[in-house]
Amino acid sequence: MKQNDENDILAQEAHLAQLPLPVGRRDVLKSVAAGIALMGIGVPPVLAQQKTLRFLNAEPGRDSVRALRVAAAEYEKKFGIKVVIDTVPPDDAYNKIQTAIAAGASYDIGTLAFAGHVLLLAEAGKLVPLTKLVNRHKWGPNILFPIKGETYWYPYDYNFCWMYYRKDLYQQKGLKVPTTWDQMADNCKALTEGGKFGVGHPVGSNAATQWMSIGYMWADGVRMLDKNFKLIIDNAEMKPKVIRYLDFMKRLSPSMPSGMTQALFGTVLGQYSGGQIAHAPYAGRLMEVIEDKAPDLVAKTGFFMYPDSAGKASAVNHGYDGWILLNTPMRDESLKFMEWFIDNHYINFLHSAPLHFQPPRLDVYDDIRWRAHPLIEKHADLVEFMKSILTRKDVIIRSIDTEGPIIDLRPPKMFETFAICEAIQNVLYKDMPSAEAVDIMSAKYRTVL
Incomplete structure (x- = not known):
């Protein structure tokens, strides 16, 4: 996958890699029922004057968490907006987002590894379109999952197998x-x-x-x-x-x-x-x-x-992962943060799992900053193979x-x-x-x- 990127991904894999790793697809049937119920919930707004963004991260690898926290600290220093990074296992992310919305304390930014969850939240009016941000770049195939002409998430990696x-x-x-x-x-x-x-x-x-x-x-x-x-x-x-x-x-x-x-x-x-x-x-x-x-x-x-x-x-x-913006009183600030993060820290985040976080954005493959990572340089043949999955017309995804x-x-x-x-x-x-x-x-x- 995903994604990204499976229900119980592994203590075994975490032990092997010495870090908790992402999992893949979610408990969809329960999520569908909960998502439908969510659409009818009236949610009290979070105070608009609050100057804190809440970011639910579902990449628990220590290097990925560190990359997000470094970005958050820099953003607060530059702009005075605090970004709180909460981290959960990938299988818990959607339910955590729903629970927060129902409690009237929605996250402003979230991580999802399943397009069905994006669809549920978008149809419930809980997401902010990211179409303009996404349209700044060219993307690989079958990754944006548009909904009625709008894109409601920012994909950060492929998890092809x-x-x-x-x-x-x-x-x-x-x-x-x-x-x-x-x-x-x-x-x-x-x-x-x-x-x-x-x-x-x-x-x-x-x-x-x-x-x-x-x-x-x-x-x-x-x-x-x-x-x-x-x-x-x-x-x-x-x-x-x-x-x-x-x-x-x-x-x-x-x-x-x-x-x-x-x-x-x-x-x-x-x-x-x-x-x-x-x-x-x-x-x-x-x-x-x-x-x-x-x-x-x-x-x-x-x-x-x-x-x-x-x-x-x-x-x-196929597999994939991406970020969403929730429709909260902080949505404008969330969008500003995401624009800044994508411009300044996206590649740093990809480097936290340099071969596993395969870029869905085609321009990244030619970015000398991304290619400068030692593992990406060392495994240039694997990187070209990964890129070829996106560019060859004869590959089935x-x-x-x-x-x-x-x-x-x-x-x-x-x-x-x-x-x-x-x-x-x-x-x-x-x-x-x-x-x-x-x-x-x-x-x-x-x-x-």
Whole structure:
């Protein structure tokens, strides 16, 4: 992801990276109900004369918190406006924002990692449009999520998921970077030996699976919804593709460690940094982790996008994070702060997770200040790969929660069913025919559509 960027992202990952890390998608169904209730709440205003801005940050990494606090201190020194930074885990951010609004003590600025939450708040009249601020720059694809012609958030990063692999093991076995599912499965099989495994894909009913394990399906051209938000995953065109994907996952399963139904984000980081698996799905965070915890693997690690079945396309799973401005009596001051922060401290903030916070703004990739970070300089090949995801026309960027022609609450509801996860489990562990698994999955999606 996100985002950014999963319900419980990890004590494991935090332990690996020595800092609390962001998580991904939220408890959407509960949030939808709470958000609808929020729209009817009459909120007493905060005193307009107050000279304090309240900023709810959902990036709890210590370097990210430090970057925001340094910016806040400088702003107060320059302009006499105090900016209080409150930090919560990403999964708590939306509920914290709602609670504050309902109590009549709304935050002025907030962090969200789910476009559905932005939609709920915007439709409730709780957000300030950021269209003019956003329009100052050019952006990568599928990141602004406009609502009736206005943009209500400022995206600060992508959290795409792609594949990492052990270049040294490839060389030893004479393998090539896979461009088809057959090649991927063969490579994973060849690297499964001696207590080591070819790949780690979560397959439990959780957000990790939906971020880290379905990119192959997107690469093969699967779409879940049409332009009218009608479910098409089981129609004559899509169903054979989904069947092919589920069959492929079954073929991969012998090359995975045991216990992948319980695997979360940090599980895979630990498996890769510990040398247990030869392929790992992740975003830029993986490279940051091995730089810190397994530096011997840095030069041995390569990367590629999820391939399709025929070698014609490639994909990444979408993820993202962004800032919102709440419609409070301090909204003008909030906008002034955001304009100043973007001009003066945005790059400093990106540097707090230099490879994981992938810039969604295209101009940043050519900014010598951003490129001056040692890890960005060192991993110039990875940075160019990340940029190519945004600039190449043949790369597919999809996620369940962003399916459909515009941002809408129905895809997030689909996400929260974990129906695709259950389909994978039915095929891998219950030996269910893939066609039957697709039918069950589709019926479950229809219950929320």
